[in-house]
Amino acid sequence: MHFPGFGHFLLNKYFRGLSLFVWEIYINQTTKLNQAMVYSFTGNFDAAKEILDLKMVLMYIPVYLFAIWDSYRTTVDLNNIHTLAKREDAPFNSFSIGSFEINYLDKRNPIMAILWSLTIPSVGQLYAHRIILAGFTLIWTAIFMYNSHFLEALIYLVNGNLNKSNAVLDAQWLLYLPSFYFFTIFDSYTSTVENNKLFEEEQRKYLRSHYQNFNFSLKKESKVNNMLILATFEHTTYLELAMTELEEYGVKNILAVPLNNRTEERKIFDNLHQSDGVSLISKGMILAFLFSTVGASRGFEMEWGPIIWGLIGAGGGFIIGFIIDLFMKKVMKSKQRLLKGKNSEVVLIVECDQLLKERVENTLWKQLALGVAELKQN
Known part of the structure; x- marks a missing residue:
């Protein structure tokens, strides 16, 4: 409702969102809608009526209402598709190499996404790997800043020249900034949260399909000089790096078991280790x-x-x-969510020769295991 196109950007509907966004800018500039809002909020209703182009305003309303309806409808459709995909255990792409960009699924801290977005709109999107939206946001940030004279006014304000600061501002362009700026913060936060959830789900599927076929030989009657090493990890890329490094050493029996963590009441903010999207x-x-x-x-x-x-x-x-x-x-x-702090999300069980014990443990610690223990044959 704040700006046509924003709802579609949240749904990754870039072409539709861009079309609605550009239409909003065009029709707003043509009708001087933002300037009329300033007059209305300051009680100068006659000036608001005089500056508005009524013919163009009537064209604005249907598209504005369509943007609201279509973003709602698309959200419902995507939620239904998500439900079906989850039931069917459908695969999804976690890595892509294109002509313009290498993109991949990884965990990020939602609070860092907010902090980066507070500096310059688009930086938070870059942090969350939303490359297309980041480029779009950066271009329009420059357009809004330049035409509103915001930075110039900010310099005068910092130097104590309040009258000059107010005089240089262009109200028509300035009123785009609040919605645009806070949308980029919210979008980078929600995108980071959802990407974290996707990363964990993708890694769970990978571990179940690749590291749950095991045949341990650690038995009393066995003459093999093997031992078990147990470790706990969070869902991170370091876990996969640890397993691939162990395989390079010749370790063949690796069992990875994703855990369902105990829950408690929802916490205030999502972070790198706890991302449910509701804060x-x-x-x-x-x-x-x-x-x-x-x-x-x-x-x-x-x-x-x-x-x-x-x-x-x-x-x-x-x-x-x-x-x-x-x-x-x-x-x-x-309502519930994960416990605060770093949680053991995956249990890793490694069978190896006792001669490799120190090397295996060093690898696990190097790749940020939360805990490591060993079990020897008595």
């Missing part, structure tokens, strides 16, 4: 979109100006949304 920032980001737009609009008629009031609105909106989510979390205590 306390979703409503905060949405209200930050709204309140920062209103704050920036009102700021043109207020003492501190649109930049400061936009930031105040964003902060206030985020805090209100955070409190709403926190209250809902308290009410819905039945």
Whole structure:
């Protein structure tokens, strides 16, 4: 609802999202809709009516409503496809090499994605491996910043020249920034969370198909001088690196068992090791979109100006949304998630000759095993 095309970008529907986004920019610039919003929020309704092109506004409304409906419909369809794919245990691609980019599935920290997005829009998408959206975001960030004179106004503001800062800003272009900026933060966060979940699911399937055929020879009557080494890991690429390195040593019997961890109440923030996609920032980001737009609009008629009031609105909106989510979390205590901290997600059992014991253990520790133990033949 904040910006046509954003819902489709979240669903990786790039062509449809880009078409709706460009249409929004075109129709908004033609009708001067953002400037009319500024007049409306400051109580100057006659100026808002005068500046609007009513013929073009009537063209805007159907496309805006279609964008909302289509993103909802597509989400429902994709959820149904996900359910069917999960039941059928369908494979998915975790690595691709193309003419322009090498892309792969890996775990990332959602909080780092937020922090990177707070610096420059598009950096968070790069961190989450969303290359196409990152390039698109960077281009439009430059366009919005240049035409709104935001950076110029920010320099004047930092140097204490508030009147000059307010004077150079272009309201029509400035009001694109709140929605655009906070969307990139939210998108990088949710993309990182979902990629982490995909990585864990893909690795579970890989371990079950490749490392659950075992024939251990560690028996009392056996004359083979073998031993068992046990280790625990998280779902990371280091686990696969450890197994491939052990195979290079000639170790053949490797058993990998993914665990279903004990759960407790949902925590506030997702992180590298805990990503279920439900935290306390979703409503905060949405209200930050709204309140920062209103704050920036009102700021043109207020003492501190649109930049400061936009930031105040964003902060206030985020805090209100955070409190709403926190209250809902308290009410819905039945929902669960993983325990806090680093959890043992995979148990690795390795049978090897006792002469290889030290080498195997060093490899496991080097590849960030959470714990290592040995079991010898008595």
